[in-house]
Amino acid sequence: MLRSLYFKLNFQYLDRTAFFFLLPSLLYLILFFIYPFIYGLVLSLTPEQGKPIYDNFHIFLADDWQRSTIWKTTRLAIPITLLVVVVSIPLAYTMRRGIKFERIVTTFLILPISLGTVLIAEGVLGFLGGNGWFNQFLIKIGLMKEPLRLTYNYIGVVIGLFMKNFPFCFLMLLGYVSGINPEIENSARILGARPMQVFWRIMLPLMAPGITIAFCLVFVMDFAVFPTAILLGQPANETRTIAIAAYQMAFEHYDMPKASAIAIIMAMTQMIGLVIILALRRRLYRGTSLGITKG
Amino acid sequence: MERPTIGSIEIQITKRFGRKTVLDNFTLEVKGREFVTLLGPSGCGKTTALNCVAGLVPLSEGKILIDGDRLDTTPPEKRGIGMVFQNYALFPHMTVFKNISFGLELQKRPGDEIKSRVEEVLSLVRLQGFEDRFPGQLSGGQQQRVAIARALAPRPKLLLLDEPLSNLDAKLRLDMRAEIKNLHRELGLTSIYVTHDQTEALSLSDRIVVINEGVIQQVGAPKEIYESPSNLFVADFMGCENFFTLRVKAIESDGKTALLEQDGFQLKLSNIPQPKIGDDITLTIRPDDIQIVHSAIKDPSNTASGTVSVVQYLGKENDIEVFLDNKRKIRVKSPERVEREDRITLYFNPEKIILVPKG
Numbered sequence: 194m195l196r197s198l199y200f201k202l203n204f205q206y207l208d209r210t211a212f213f214f215l216l217p218s219l220l221y222l223i224l225f226f227i228y229p230f231i232y233g234l235v236l237s238l239t240p241e242q243g244k245p246i247y248d249n250f251h252i253f254l255a256d257d258w259q260r261s262t263i264w265k266t267t268r269l270a271i272p273i274t275l276l277v278v279v280v281s282i283p284l285a286y287t288m289r290r291g292i293k294f295e296r297i298v299t300t301f302l303i304l305p306i307s308l309g310t311v312l313i314a315e316g317v318l319g320f321l322g323g324n325g326w327f328n329q330f331l332i333k334i335g336l337m338k339e340p341l342r343l344t345y346n347y348i349g350v351v352i353g354l355f356m357k358n359f360p361f362c363f364l365m366l367l368g369y370v371s372g373i374n375p376e377i378e379n380s381a382r383i384l385g386a387r388p389m390q391v392f393w394r395i396m397l398p399l400m401a402p403g404i405t406i407a408f409c410l411v412f413v414m415d416f417a418v419f420p421t422a423i424l425l426g427q428p429a430n431e432t433r434t435i436a437i438a439a440y441q442m443a444f445e446h447y448d449m450p451k452a453s454a455i456a457i458i459m460a461m462t463q464m465i466g467l468v469i470i471l472a473l474r475r476r477l478y479r480g481t482s483l484g485i486t487k488g
Numbered sequence: 489m490e491r492p493t494i495g496s497i498e499i500q501i502t503k504r505f506g507r508k509t510v511l512d513n514f515t516l517e518v519k520g521r522e523f524v525t526l527l528g529p530s531g532c533g534k535t536t537a538l539n540c541v542a543g544l545v546p547l548s549e550g551k552i553l554i555d556g557d558r559l560d561t562t563p564p565e566k567r568g569i570g571m572v573f574q575n576y577a578l579f580p581h582m583t584v585f586k587n588i589s590f591g592l593e594l595q596k597r598p599g600d601e602i603k604s605r606v607e608e609v610l611s612l613v614r615l616q617g618f619e620d621r622f623p624g625q626l627s628g629g630q631q632q633r634v635a636i637a638r639a640l641a642p643r644p645k646l647l648l649l650d651e652p653l654s655n656l657d658a659k660l661r662l663d664m665r666a667e668i669k670n671l672h673r674e675l676g677l678t679s680i681y682v683t684h685d686q687t688e689a690l691s692l693s694d695r696i697v698v699i700n701e702g703v704i705q706q707v708g709a710p711k712e713i714y715e716s717p718s719n720l721f722v723a724d725f726m727g728c729e730n731f732f733t734l735r736v737k738a739i740e741s742d743g744k745t746a747l748l749e750q751d752g753f754q755l756k757l758s759n760i761p762q763p764k765i766g767d768d769i770t771l772t773i774r775p776d777d778i779q780i781v782h783s784a785i786k787d788p789s790n791t792a793s794g795t796v797s798v799v800q801y802l803g804k805e806n807d808i809e810v811f812l813d814n815k816r817k818i819r820v821k822s823p824e825r826v827e828r829e830d831r832i833t834l835y836f837n838p839e840k841i842i843l844v845p846k847g
Contacts, residue, residue: 374575374577376573376574376575376577377577377578377579377580379542379544379564379571379573379577380571380573380577380578380635380638381579381590382543382544382563382564382565383542383543383544383564383565383567383569383570383571383639384565384590384591384594384638384639384642385565385566385591385594385595385642386565386590386594387563387565390594394590395579398581399579399580399581
């Protein structure tokens with residue numbers, strides 16, 4: 194028994210041993226990801242009696258109102274992701290070697306993560322809503338006659354999602370950029386590069402892999418927007434995202450096959466987005482993957 | 489090859505980090521074409537001094553002048569200095585060519601000049617043909633050579649080297665040391681070198697500056713530092729491991745030869761300037777300057793007997809720890825074969841004994 198176990202743990206049996214140790218995580222993956230995914234896929238390909246196999250997809254894509262959710266979601270996800278990443282980059286870059294009161298600043302920046310979507314939405318409504326402090330202030334000082342419409346529309350979702358996803362992106366990039374050996378930027382300075390040249394020619398290319406990953410993750414989170422789109426947006430029209438469409442199909446019309454088809458379409462759209470992002474990054478900075486980013 | 493040079497650089501720095509003074513009125517003048525080494529243990533402030541000259545760290549007080557012009561108020565990118573770092577600090581996303589041409593491109597040099605200069609510095613460090621490699625594809629020694637080439641390409645008037653050999657393995661370190669020495673002889677580039685390794689400092693430098701806790705201990709030529717250290721710290725750092733403080737007991741009629749004694753350990757020395765009876769004098773001798781004698785002791789006053797406690801075999805010699813009969817511990821390096829627990833007699837050659845000035 195022991196002897197056979199010894200042989201099993203030997204190098205030539207490494208594959209089998211590796212499989213043995215991977216089993217728990219494989220099991221988890223199969224039970225909670227692959228099985229539901231295949232179940233959903235099969236469900237989505239189960240049309241009503243006598244209809245072609247792709248019928249559930251066809252119904253969604255042929256309906257202008259339903260199909261428009263893809264565009265509405267993309268229209269939210271891409272600008273918000275860009276905004277989050279573009280705001281995070283200079284902030285993380287400035288804080289890469291630490292700043293004064295860093296702990297307090299970081300705490301405030303990451304607080305929204307721990308608050309949860311609903312509390313953020315409530316806060317945004319209270320502050321930026323039609324009767325919120327911000328509009329009251331604008332009207333009081335005479336800058337506005339009517340309150341600005343900042344909630345229950347596209348802008349509301351942008352603000353809510355930005356607040357929710359910015360800390361995540363910022364922290365990720367901060368970790369990445371402060372891991373880059375400071376001697377690299379020092380040597381660029383001494384070779385004659387001004388601070389902005391150091392940023393554009395050295396540090397940004399070195400940050401590219403981190404930025405890409407952050408962009409992908411934020412994009413996926415933004416694309417799946419659901420509570421924020423309902424609480425801060427106009428879920429009946431302007432911000433009726435694809436997740437809302439799937440939810441309505443599943444729990445208002447109780448049509449699981451069609452809801453599954455919507456979910457699959459959503460996943461596909463996300464995948465296409467990710468492929469485009471990764472392809473763009475490869476075109477922008479080709480050499481980075483060859484070097485060692487961290488000193 | 490025509491290279492810019494400087495007349496001299498005058499450094500006078502005080503640097504504090506918070507309440508801690510890292511450099512306390514650090515004053516040094518380096519002349520053109522000179523190779524000066526800042527030598528000291530880690531945390532002594534030598535790298536901070538170098539970073540101040542490079543402009544990476546602002547001074548708390550003081551100034552740095554190159555040929556009389558203020559350098560410390562110039563941003564690092566306008567100082568015209570080259571620097572080599574301990575971790576090479578190559579740009580990992582650029583090829584060797586791009587790494588080296590980076591500084592030249594910032595100077596807006598024409599393309600063919602950039603090309604010829606890159607070739608020139610690559611041949612200086614014997615790395616022709618590596619232009620298209622990325623740093624990640626090079627060995628540590630090759631990376632450090634690229635770093636040196638990159639620092640040389642813009643023809644700096646001053647070269648700073650921050651422990652450039654510390655990350656290399658022992659054999660490569662020796663090769664690179666010789667190469668740096670060669671480059672300096674060829675180019676005559678004014679250089680400031682930082683290291684904690686005394687052999688590096690001794691072999692490369694025109695002058696050595698020994699630093700401890702932000703204060704200069706001694707400045708001098710390698711021979712001077714090695715043979716007459718100015719205080720206990722320098723002596724200890726330069727490899728004198730055996731220290732004794734003995735009291736002058738008697739002076740012979742010539743007025744020069746003094747008999748020193750402490751706890752039954754006696755030495756007779758004639759190189760003490762103006763000895764006075766009752767003076768305490770600190771002496772040191774390097775482990776490899778102590779001889780093991782077997783019989784026929786010529787000068788019994790400069791010998792001591794003891795028991796070998798530890799023997800480390802080092803190849804061409806043994807590193808021996810001896811407990812003298814007066815409980816003193818002595819390190820000896822000798823090719824003699826001895827074993828643990830052996831009784832041996834040590835001879836302290838008066839000519840090899842170094843007087844350590846107080847302070």
